[in-house]
Amino acid sequence: MRAEIISIGNELLSGDTLNTNTYYITRRLTELGIDVFYHTSVNDDVHILKDVIDISLRRVDLVIFTGGLGPTYDDMTKEVVSSTLGLKLILNDELKEALEDRFRKNNRKMTPNNLKQVYIPEGAKYLINEIGTAPGIFLEWNDKVIVMLPGPPKEMKTMFDKYVIPLIKQDNIIEEKIIKTIGIGESQLESAIEDIIKENKDVYIATFAKEGIVDIKIVVKGKNKDKLEKLLDDTIRKIRSRIGNYIYSYEDERIEEVVFKILKKKNMKIAFCESCTGGLIASKFTRIPGVSEVFDRALVTYSNTSKMEELNVSPDTLIKHGAVSKETAYEMAKGLMEKTGVDVALSVTGIAGPSGGSDTKPVGLVYIGICTKESSKVIESIFNGDRVSIQNRTYLKAFNELRKYLLLEC
Amino acid sequence: MRAEIISIGNELLSGDTLNTNTYYITRRLTELGIDVFYHTSVNDDVHILKDVIDISLRRVDLVIFTGGLGPTYDDMTKEVVSSTLGLKLILNDELKEALEDRFRKNNRKMTPNNLKQVYIPEGAKYLINEIGTAPGIFLEWNDKVIVMLPGPPKEMKTMFDKYVIPLIKQDNIIEEKIIKTIGIGESQLESAIEDIIKENKDVYIATFAKEGIVDIKIVVKGKNKDKLEKLLDDTIRKIRSRIGNYIYSYEDERIEEVVFKILKKKNMKIAFCESCTGGLIASKFTRIPGVSEVFDRALVTYSNTSKMEELNVSPDTLIKHGAVSKETAYEMAKGLMEKTGVDVALSVTGIAGPSGGSDTKPVGLVYIGICTKESSKVIESIFNGDRVSIQNRTYLKAFNELRKYLLLEC
Numbered sequence: 025m026r027a028e029i030i031s032i033g034n035e036l037l038s039g040d041t042l043n044t045n046t047y048y049i050t051r052r053l054t055e056l057g058i059d060v061f062y063h064t065s066v067n068d069d070v071h072i073l074k075d076v077i078d079i080s081l082r083r084v085d086l087v088i089f090t091g092g093l094g095p096t097y098d099d100m101t102k103e104v105v106s107s108t109l110g111l112k113l114i115l116n117d118e119l120k121e122a123l124e125d126r127f128r129k130n131n132r133k134m135t136p137n138n139l140k141q142v143y144i145p146e147g148a149k150y151l152i153n154e155i156g157t158a159p160g161i162f163l164e165w166n167d168k169v170i171v172m173l174p175g176p177p178k179e180m181k182t183m184f185d186k187y188v189i190p191l192i193k194q195d196n197i198i199e200e201k202i203i204k205t206i207g208i209g210e211s212q213l214e215s216a217i218e219d220i221i222k223e224n225k226d227v228y229i230a231t232f233a234k235e236g237i238v239d240i241k242i243v244v245k246g247k248n249k250d251k252l253e254k255l256l257d258d259t260i261r262k263i264r265s266r267i268g269n270y271i272y273s274y275e276d277e278r279i280e281e282v283v284f285k286i287l288k289k290k291n292m293k294i295a296f297c298e299s300c301t302g303g304l305i306a307s308k309f310t311r312i313p314g315v316s317e318v319f320d321r322a323l324v325t326y327s328n329t330s331k332m333e334e335l336n337v338s339p340d341t342l343i344k345h346g347a348v349s350k351e352t353a354y355e356m357a358k359g360l361m362e363k364t365g366v367d368v369a370l371s372v373t374g375i376a377g378p379s380g381g382s383d384t385k386p387v388g389l390v391y392i393g394i395c396t397k398e399s400s401k402v403i404e405s406i407f408n409g410d411r412v413s414i415q416n417r418t419y420l421k422a423f424n425e426l427r428k429y430l431l432l433e434c
Numbered sequence: 435m436r437a438e439i440i441s442i443g444n445e446l447l448s449g450d451t452l453n454t455n456t457y458y459i460t461r462r463l464t465e466l467g468i469d470v471f472y473h474t475s476v477n478d479d480v481h482i483l484k485d486v487i488d489i490s491l492r493r494v495d496l497v498i499f500t501g502g503l504g505p506t507y508d509d510m511t512k513e514v515v516s517s518t519l520g521l522k523l524i525l526n527d528e529l530k531e532a533l534e535d536r537f538r539k540n541n542r543k544m545t546p547n548n549l550k551q552v553y554i555p556e557g558a559k560y561l562i563n564e565i566g567t568a569p570g571i572f573l574e575w576n577d578k579v580i581v582m583l584p585g586p587p588k589e590m591k592t593m594f595d596k597y598v599i600p601l602i603k604q605d606n607i608i609e610e611k612i613i614k615t616i617g618i619g620e621s622q623l624e625s626a627i628e629d630i631i632k633e634n635k636d637v638y639i640a641t642f643a644k645e646g647i648v649d650i651k652i653v654v655k656g657k658n659k660d661k662l663e664k665l666l667d668d669t670i671r672k673i674r675s676r677i678g679n680y681i682y683s684y685e686d687e688r689i690e691e692v693v694f695k696i697l698k699k700k701n702m703k704i705a706f707c708e709s710c711t712g713g714l715i716a717s718k719f720t721r722i723p724g725v726s727e728v729f730d731r732a733l734v735t736y737s738n739t740s741k742m743e744e745l746n747v748s749p750d751t752l753i754k755h756g757a758v759s760k761e762t763a764y765e766m767a768k769g770l771m772e773k774t775g776v777d778v779a780l781s782v783t784g785i786a787g788p789s790g791g792s793d794t795k796p797v798g799l800v801y802i803g804i805c806t807k808e809s810s811k812v813i814e815s816i817f818n819g820d821r822v823s824i825q826n827r828t829y830l831k832a833f834n835e836l837r838k839y840l841l842l843e844c
Contacts, residue, residue, distance in 0.1 A: 040642075043457065064473065298713075302719065309713075310711075320737050321736050415717075
């Protein structure tokens with residue numbers, strides 16, 4: 025099946041809006057084994073739109089439109105597609121009732137132009153819009169499948185996942201899973217599982233890298249649910265046997281959320297002290313709702329004075345070993361433990377750059393210290409990249425080291 | 435002039451890569467007054483590519499290609515465009531020498547396939563690639579302008595701004611400026627300056643909103659540099675007279691960078707104590723290289739205990755007024771001043787949600803305290819949105835209040 029995605033809207037052609045809809049639909053179709061051959065974007069213009077529809081119907085089997093389904097006069101996707109195909113638009117009573125109901129419930133007066141949204145091309149199915157007012161359209165016409173979706177990304181995504189996928193996946197059942205990894209590069213990961221990726225045409229495996237995290241998406245399709253679940257489990261088991269060390273979760277969650285859950289389960293309190301990450305670790309952690317259950321405080325001890333005053337790091341250690349050293353990282357974590365009485369303390373000290381590096385202590389050198397009442401550990405790392413990326417990689421590594429330490433030692 | 439942007443690359447049609455190149459070029463062309471009518475993306479496939487070139491030459495005057503200029507066999511943009519137009523590819527000696535030189539300097543052996551990159555269509559100009567190896571192409575052909583740019587965004591952007599703009603802006607001089615605002619919504623801003631936006635067709639004004647910040651981009655074009663500069667100045671003066679209160683900079687910089695520069699100029703040291711922002715303020719500040727010149731430390735006093743222990747907030751205040759109160763914000767900032775001896779201390783306490791709100795103290799209520807040796811101030815705000823957006827808006831407002839306080843009171 026060859027597909028084209030046509031997005032319609034002046035905001036795309038004036039550079040106001042980045043086209044994330046096309047990206048999303050392309051990913052989803054690829055996962056389902058449908059090949060996307062063309063992306064097209066145009067303004068709301070009758071003649072232009074008519075031309076791109078004609079071109080599209082000559083070259084693909086599945087056309088997915090986004091945008092131009094709303095109530096205003098410049099929303100014309102449904103009208104132009106219908107007239108190009110020679111189909112009448114027919115008022116749909118269910119849609120009319122649902123729309124009137126929606127306005128009534130929200131205590132808003134429905135202006136007459138809204139009624140434009142309840143007409144659908146003859147022979148088409150409508151797709152429910154759970155978020156906005158404009159329904160989508162699903163139409164089979166002369167061996168072609170034509171889908172029209174609203175432009176606002178939230179409306180489009182919800183409608184696509186819930187109503188379009190079941191219609192275009194044919195008789196197949198689709199099961200999907202995500203594996204989250206940390207500390208392994210995308211190309212290294214891909215070569216490690218290359219044969220698994222290519223092994224079975226009913227198993228789609230793709231990797232997505234973003235700032236030190238690589239996600240592995242696995243989608244299986246087929247007719248038998250039990251067989252599919254087994255296939256998914258087998259695939260995950262194979263991947264784990266190759267790169268298990270780098271996996272931090274089998275759910276779509278961030279590394280700090282994993283640490284939060286472990287701490288909550290173990291009923292432990294944590295505190296952080298950060299130098300080169302400057303509060304990044306604490307700020308990522310406190311984005312989690314309810315974090316106060318496990319989080320006491322964080323100290324961003326940037327200056328040497330603050331390391332001594334706040335964490336009781338000894339002046340001798342700072343002079344002899346420097347602020348960026350195994351010894352300082354240890355004393356920071358230990359000082360924080362003693363000061364706060366938490367169950368686990370994490371410290372970070374390093375050189376984020378661009379200046380401050382030397383031959384023996386280059387930019388990117390980072391020490392991560394972990395201390396509990398019973399034990400402690402300091403990890404040395406060297407990260408490449410600019411200041412922001414060294415800070416980001418340190419934050420990811422710090423939580424991953426915490427995760428492993430909490431699981432193994434606590 | 436009607437333009438089409440054609441991006442070529444399997445990574446776009448498999449959903450691996452979001453198409454930011456097309457977005458960037460569209461924005462830049464719109465600023466120059468060139469209307470973009472079509473976006474098209476296709477795979478590296480000879481027949482498909484030939485078809486979209488034919489279609490494009492029938493409907494626009496300017497075609498900009500991105501991608502497919504590299505050394506491998508599946509990079510075929512130049513080859514297919516040339517053959518479609520009936521143009522020969524000719525080896526360019528300057529490019530050959532430059533490429534060989536580049537490999538020599540990097541101590542890398544040049545594989546023969548790289549030579550593919552030094553051929554250009556007859557009658558074309560080449561565009562220097564300052565970052566990568568593949569040069570771009572600029573070609574005037576039968577009243578059409580055809581531009582080919584490399585796919586990697588950094589290479590593309592540099593080449594576009596430096597070499598393509600001067601060639602397509604005709605005899606015009608282009609001057610541009612950015613105004614950064616905070617605390618005003620995009621639609622409110624647009625209505626306040628609507629008449630200025632529409633006033634003069636040689637002045638292009640667009641707004642871009644992102645998480646509490648709205649940028650105003652102003653681009654003027656014409657033949658006379660002095661007149662243009664006056665036009666730009668006049669436009670900025672008019673905009674300032676309408677919304678001057680919300681402007682924090684006339685440079686493309688973040689609010690925390692403005693605060694950093696003021697502190698540096700005034701030779702002042704700062705410290706932060708944060709509750710609901712959880713380290714976000716410190717982490718944004720410490721992304722700035724060289725921040726240690728003005729930054730001493732930050733304390734993320736999340737628990738009440740830590741507010742008392744670290745900042746000497748009185749238990750009575752916490753009981754009587756609560757952790758989220760004007761009084762606590764003041765005592766936090768004052769406590770931090772006394773503890774650290776910095777010149778200015780900033781405190782933040784609030785309810786980021788989703789839980790923890792009440793009728794008198796709803797989710798989104800935030801107090802920002804500023805304290806110097808001579809004076810102090812507490813600002814009450816209510817922010818809408820989810821936890822992350824309340825934290826983000828608090829961080830922006832905190833730095834903006836700091837900026838104003840430092841300029842007016844210090």
